[in-house]
Amino acid sequence: MMDTEVDRELLEKIADLIGKPVGAFNIRKDTGCDGRQSTDHIKITGKDDKPGIDIRVLPGTKGETCHIPVIITKPGISEMVYNDFYIGEDSDVDIVAGCGIHNCGSETSRHDGIHTFYVGKNSRVHYSEKHYGEGDGTGGRIMNPQTIVYLEEGASIQMDTTQIRGIDSTKRYTKIVCGPGAEAVITERLLTHGDQVAESDMEIVLDGNDSKGRVISRSVAQGSSSQIFRPLVVGNARCFGHVQCDSIIMGTATIRSVPEIAANSTEAQLIHEAAIGKIAGDQLLKLQTLGLTEEEAEDRILKGFLA
């Protein structure tokens, strides 16, 4: 496990892992299992019928973290992985996923994953997912993650997704269905450069009374990259939904931002906001008056925007 420098670097980048993780974990490397550990309260088992794992969090589990990173270090790998999470009632857990690709060959490396969460009553999940690519090969680095979440009464999920550089093509799909009193918050951070392509479809379905959904998406498109966002919040009950998409556009990049809100109940309160713009000239000038060069100022503005 974590044999090479490449492994260690990728794991640190995508899951902040330095050394063997504490608690439950499953490390998937080049389509195989590179290490797995269950705890008394979090059980991880491999699937028999298809690639992937089942993660079962026993009811009442609090304050535990589960790491399930995926790394691809060889060119030419293409995989589809199914991970299912069963979170028992009254739990409070952190799940750290993420995928890192190191491709120094000429063949494309591709990871597609479908994560499905079943979150029990009154449980809280913090799910973070980082995507990262590196390597000087000409082969593409592709990731297409799908995340489907079902929140039972009073359950909540805070989902943080980050993709900063290195992934040539991504098509992500996220769907969260909220029961009564459930709450979903998605924060998305994305930076594309070169001729990268990123597409993100999101759907939060507010089915139960007093459910809440919030999407906060911030992206930066550099070079000649292109991005498309389609966040949708559907209100089917007495609920509150808010979509906020902000993008900074640079170079010859293109961005499409298509937020949508749909109400099927008179009690639904839904808001959307979307903005695309370049870095304001006065922001750069201000930071230059504080001693930063123009390049440093730009970097600092982007870093803050994507923090």
Add this chain to the structure above:
Amino acid sequence: MLELKGIGYTVREADGELGILNDISLTIDDHRLVVFTGPNGGGKTTLAKIIMGLVKPTSGRILWNGQDITDLGITERAKLGISYGFQQPPRFKGLTVRSLLTIASGDGKLSKDRCCQYLTKVGLCANDYLDREVDVSLSGGEVKRIEIASILARGSELMIFDEPEAGIDLWSFARLTETFEQIHAEGRATMIIISHQERIISLADEVVVVGDGEIRHRGSAQEILPKILADTTSICPVLTKGGVSK
């Protein structure tokens, strides 16, 4: 010491050139507090921006501590000890007040205590603001005070403030003037403050009245304030109706 020698600034328009500043020469000795005042559109902000490098003059030279900085960029001037508080500061999504003060100070490990000191000097409670983003959620007055705090954190040898009082409430304004007074008394920095406020003008070692792109008057606050008042009434047709100022 700051020396402006024959500074001119013109812009090209469809029907010829428009002069914004015309042959301005001025020397400001170290640790002086100089107020630039005068009517709107008279060229005060352009002159201040030329000192910071935000605007490039079309003629003349600028010397800072004997070094000709006319051709230097903004960053280089900042590194030589010049700072500038904007009249309308920009807002930054994602950049916290603490980050901004940290960048300004040039000390990557700026302590919370130091941040608190800077914010207190502009009448803000640090606990309410340190982790807030400098974005549209802040009022104009709040952003303005954070802007001034960033100049205090920078601690430059030359501090330029463009209408620091604009948008600030009376209570914070009183705190702010105390801060200017304190910096001046400590003799740490040279200050150029663009202002129309009598309270700030009265703090000045020297007042420079800029109008129509030229220096109209120079002198102490006691000398200049009556002249400003006279100018104000003489250009108003109502107050001077019948040839008598009322």
